[in-house]
Amino acid sequence: MLQKCIVAPDSFKGSMSSLAICRLTEKCVHAVFPACKVIALPVADGGEGTVDCFLEAMGGERVTLTVQGPLGDPVEAAYARIGETAIIEMAQAAGLPLVEGRADPARTSTFGVGQLMAHAIEQGATQLVLGLGGSATNDGGCGCAAALGARFLDQHGQPFVPVGGTLKEIHDVDVSPLRQKLHGCAITAMCDIENPMYGEQGAAYVYGPQKGATPELVQELDRQLRHLDKVIEEKLGISDLASRRGAGAAGAFGAGAMAFLGAELRSGIQVALDLVGFDDHLQGADAVFTGEGRIDGQSLRGKVVIGVARRAKAKSVPVYALVGDVGDGIEAVYKEGVTAIFSINQVAVPVSIARERSAMDYCATLDNMLRLMRTLEENQKDL
Numbered sequence: 604m605l606q607k608c609i610v611a612p613d614s615f616k617g618s619m620s621s622l623a624i625c626r627l628t629e630k631c632v633h634a635v636f637p638a639c640k641v642i643a644l645p646v647a648d649g650g651e652g653t654v655d656c657f658l659e660a661m662g663g664e665r666v667t668l669t670v671q672g673p674l675g676d677p678v679e680a681a682y683a684r685i686g687e688t689a690i691i692e693m694a695q696a697a698g699l700p701l702v703e704g705r706a707d708p709a710r711t712s713t714f715g716v717g718q719l720m721a722h723a724i725e726q727g728a729t730q731l732v733l734g735l736g737g738s739a740t741n742d743g744g745c746g747c748a749a750a751l752g753a754r755f756l757d758q759h760g761q762p763f764v765p766v767g768g769t770l771k772e773i774h775d776v777d778v779s780p781l782r783q784k785l786h787g788c789a790i791t792a793m794c795d796i797e798n799p800m801y802g803e804q805g806a807a808y809v810y811g812p813q814k815g816a817t818p819e820l821v822q823e824l825d826r827q828l829r830h831l832d833k834v835i836e837e838k839l840g841i842s843d844l845a846s847r848r849g850a851g852a853a854g855a856f857g858a859g860a861m862a863f864l865g866a867e868l869r870s871g872i873q874v875a876l877d878l879v880g881f882d883d884h885l886q887g888a889d890a891v892f893t894g895e896g897r898i899d900g901q902s903l904r905g906k907v908v909i910g911v912a913r914r915a916k917a918k919s920v921p922v923y924a925l926v927g928d929v930g931d932g933i934e935a936v937y938k939e940g941v942t943a944i945f946s947i948n949q950v951a952v953p954v955s956i957a958r959e960r961s962a963m964d965y966c967a968t969l970d971n972m973l974r975l976m977r978t979l980e981e982n983q984k985d986l
Contacts, residue, residue, distance in 0.1 A: 618927070648871030673696070709741070804851070808821055894925040945968050
């Protein structure tokens with residue numbers, strides 16, 4: 604009998620949020636197993652929706668304030684406050700949707716992200732979790748650092764706030780005011796990007812075009828990041844930063860988070876599972892339901908399904924993945940703890956159509972799974 608299950612899905616981007624999937628799953632499970640205890644733990648890996656997921660899974664307070672948007676205009680952004688921990692989603696203040704129709708990674712800034720962090724610290728937060736995902740920026744986190752007190756100086760000794768297109772103007776940087784503000788705070792950045800800071804696999808070349816950069820601008824942004832790396836090495840004494848895992852995340856905010864904020868970069872799903880106490884919830888669980896929009900060979904690089912499966916495998920709890928689409932190269936996911944994978948695309952329609960009926964198809968697929976589980980349990984009793 605299914606007595607306790609955990610629901611820990613990623614969002615199906617463009618169709619269903621993690622929260623919506625959790626609610627659908629709970630409803631479907633109770634229709635077949637009315638007495639089952641359902642633990643809903645919507646998870647996000649640091650991108651859009653991260654704040655909402657943590658608030659749903661852990662409770663806490665939503666703190667909303669007006670900050671500077673990526674192009675300098677005021678935007679309303681929120682972070683989650685749970686005890687002394689603040690969870691900040693950079694997309695709230697510097698995300699791509701905020702510059703729709705105006706995207707320009709040479710001009711966008713992470714300044715508003717720093718304002719969110721500063722507010723959280725002023726309100727007593729000592730643990731900051733920063734989600735690096737969905738950015739519209741390529742400023743190496745300089746805007747965020749400036750909002751927290753760092754002083755960037757040009758060749759004339761004048762302070763300014765660098766953006767992606769003006770990093771080459773940085774002549775010196777004073778981080779002592781920032782370090783004083785962050786004293787006593789531990790910062791963890793949720794990051795699943797492995798790209799270096801610059802180069803052909805770096806922030807500008809790989810992600811710049813998604814943020815509106817032309818081929819010519821991509822090259823210029825890359826040159827600007829190379830200069831920033833040189834400044835960090837010469838003025839802060841930090842070498843080999845550019846090649847570190849995740850340095851190129853969020854327009855090289857990964858590098859800035861390490862250099863300016865002293866942040867530790869960790870896998871987003873691992874941070875999320877630790878915070879929601881996933882391992883503790885596994886105690887006594889009969890099944891885990893997870894999923895994402897598409898599962899393929901790339902999922903092994905630390906996406907939600909694999910992160911969940913690895914934890915559940917350690918406790919011998921079966922994991923069922925409901926996904927929008929199944930790609931090639933998934934064989935290895937079973938070794939990571941996934942018990943079975945089911946595509947919800949029941950009538951084999953194009954993605955554009957599947958998105959419109961995703962909730963209905965998800966419920967139909969899960970209902971079939973649950974009915975099979977119930978029948979197998981009933982037959983086992985009769986043996």
